[in-house]
Amino acid sequence: MDFELRSVFCCLPKMERGVVKVLGGDPKGNNFLYTNERSVIIRNVQNPAIADIYSQHAHPAIVAKYSPSGFYIASGDSSGKVRIWDTTQKDHILKYNYQVFSGRIKDIAWTEDSKRLAVVGEGRSSFGSVFLWDSGSSVGQINGHSKVINSVDFKQNRPYRMATAGDDFTSVLFEGPPFKFCLSHTDHNKFVNCVRFSPDGSLYATAGVDGKIFLYEGTSGSKVGSLADDKAHSGGVNAICWNSDGTHMLSVSADKTAKVWDIATRKAVTTFTMGQDLLDHQMGCLWQGQDLITVSLSGYINFLDQNNPSKPRLIVKGHSKSIQCLTVHKTKDMNKIFTGSHEGGINQWDAKTGVCESFDGKGHTNLVSSIGVEDSVGDLVSCSMDDTVRFTNINSKRHSAGDVVKLNSQPRCSALGSGGHVIVLLVDKIVLLKDRKYGIGIEETEYEPQAVSVHPGGVTVAIGGSDANVHLYSIEGNSLRDNQQVLPVKGPVTDLQFSPNGNFLLVGDANKVLTVFSVADGYKVENNYYGHHAKVVAVAWAPNSQYFASSGMDTIVTVWTLGNNENRLKMQDCHPLHHITALTWIDDNTLVTTSGDACVKQWDIIHGKMCPHMGEDS
The missing domain is CATH 2.130.10.10 (YVTN repeat-like/Quinoprotein amine dehydrogenase)
Structure with a gap:
């Protein structure tokens, strides 16, 4: 036997409330980057179902950026390490590994010749470093900040400039190399989340929690003005990015909107309203060729449509936390994969295309421990550590408050039988459900039930216990009967x-x-x-x-x-x-x-x- 990887249905970005998610873009415009725990995800812009994963960080990866040459990616993690690795080969060979400082790396930038790297974040003795990528030798000092630096960027032509933005309400401009302090601005009155140079280097912009976006001359650093007369957004601006010719800018905000700005007039030309829920906060953005990409607090990746600002042309969905269980439902037209995650989310995947659809409505609020499809009625049956069993129609994909069975303790797992039977294992008892109602189960067991399976005939139930035995039961109507037969195995x-x-x-x-x-x-x-x-x-x-x-x-x-x-x-x-x-x-x-x-x-x-x-x- 042998095996080959057919497809990867990737995770979403790992999101935290109030924490900006930095996206990286391929200089050729083909791919974009983000991180989730110890993984760096590379996804194709035209078909996000095409993805690759780099999983060599020992600590959670925070940010990843392509080199301007496109041959390498630099990714930084929560321990202050930067790994520089190859993009041209499937196994992504590690080129260099640097301990930049001790603390969370928040942003990375490359110079246009792919020779120098700037890294900033939550260092203990320093908040940033700028060095040669192939030797680690310092090419300047990042100073002028008294608190954490959130963002860094390079002017992509000569004379080189570097700009930073931080929690001290300050943005700083550096000239070099070697890079040294030039000037600072304190126009923002709250944290500065993002700084980005325009592609031609004529301007750079800063965005902050105060909802304002300021523009500065790219070489001298003199203030040019701001977008909008006062605030660019009614909430904090989390991220900004320029289009390829520097005539427009995309900004995203905690006010649940994204905006496209005309730099010449400094007015918003398009406003995208992304929703009304807390999870609709917009936390990151990337303008990649003709594609405008934003990331919501939910982790959903939105491809915006300037011709229809009320609705993204594509929303990439999935899980952002550990998947705990799955099942497959086969139909004449397609094979569906259902997955349940650590945070309670349930998704449906098209096994052929990788397209993911989420379930609407209020569902589970805690880890989903098992799921299965009841073919006769088309229900997805899921049990969760929120002490519930849910019955959700797989066609409507909408959770309903009326389709929930409350349990008196946390379930470990469940299994489906024929005729509407569901066996649910609790810590020291076995619950039998018949047509969503309680039947007569086993009120107390002398062992801890751990796993359950129902024979295809629909009568015999096998339950594995922590006592290193399999216990057999029979379903009789709405009752579960102990067969008094025990099968010993080698361990729990x-x-x-x-x-x-x-x-x-x-x-x-x-x-x-x-x-x-x-x-x-x-x-x-x-x-x-x-x-x-x-x-x-x-x-x-x-x-x-x-x-x-x-x-x-x-x-x-x-x-x-x-x-x-x-x-x-x-x-x-x-x-x-x-x-x-x-x-x-x-x-x-x-x-x-x-x-x-x-x-x-x-x-x-x-x-x-x-x-x-x-x-x-x-």
Whole structure:
């Protein structure tokens, strides 16, 4: 067997209220950059479903910028480290790694010759540094600020200038190289969030929490004026960017609007109203060729339409936090992937195109622990640590207050049976729901139930416990009956699943072992499968019931062949630096995985081809 990555459905930017999100743009206009935790995401402007991920930071990445040559990206993290890496090769070879200062890096800028870097942020002894990219040698000093520096930019032609903006309400201009203090401005009366030079270097602009945008002459630094007569926005301005010829500027604000400004008249020519919700605050922007891109506090990426300011032409959706569970729903027209995340969000993905749609209305408010589709009525059934089970129609994709079942404690997971049955596991009890109403479950168990699966026949329920046993139950009407049959395994059960044909039960445990029971032989052990280096997290059968996959805390996904322990495929670093939280199959050759990186990946599994990892034990 072998495998190939078919597609990546990427995470959104990681957002924080009141914290600007800096976007980076490819000098050729093809891609744009943002960060989420330890990952730097590269997305195609024309088709955002095309994406690449760089995941080599040891600490959360904050900002990433292309070099003007386009050959390298510099990315900075919360520890003060900058990594400079190659963009031309798939494995993104690291060129240089610098500890610039100790603290959060907030912005990065390159000179036009791709030789010098300026880095600013929350350093302890200093708030910024400017140095040669290939040696780390200093080419000046960044001073003139008494507090955190939020933004930096270079004039992209000679004579070089560098400008910074910070929390001390000050913007500073430097001349060089070597760069040294030239002058400062205190026109803003609140934090200055952003500074950017025009492409021709004739002007630079600063934007602040006071809602104002000021313009300065690019070489001398003398004040030219401001956009609008007073405030450019009624809320704080979080970010600004210029178009390619410097005649217009895009600004985004906490007033939930984005504006395009005519620099000659200093008037707004287009205003985009992005919504009325807190999550509609606009936190970052990028003018890439003809595309105007903004990022909302929700993490949604908006492609604006100047011909229709009331509605973006495209909104890129997804998850910004860890994905905890997934399921696949197959229809005649398309395969849909549903995912539930750590913050309670549920999304639907088109498996072919990667287009993501979110669910409307007030949904879960905490981690979604499991989801499944009830085909007979077209409901997505989800349980969450907000102590609820929700039934949401997959066609309307709208949460309703009337489709919620309240639980008296947090559920661990759930499984769907036929005829409207749902089994929900709590800490020390088992809940049976029938047609969204409580049935007769098990009020108290002598073990902690951890995982559940319902046999395709709809009667037998297997529940794995922390006592290293699988307990069998039967559904009888609206009641759950204990079969008094216990199947011992090698360790506390972490996940289990009946095969689609109902002939086998697959169990993964905390002692790194997979056990397959033969249902027809009275649950006799068919085989034990060894290979993981840490506890098993999730298991899933292929539709043909001949292959199954497992993931572990070792970050490895393994595809196994039933009855042949040696014929297996190890998929390492599927989601670098993260263990796989959930996996499932679309068909016998397509595996879907999710993880803490908030991304969804589809893999082509090529059966019958030998792999170097095959036959290796732990």
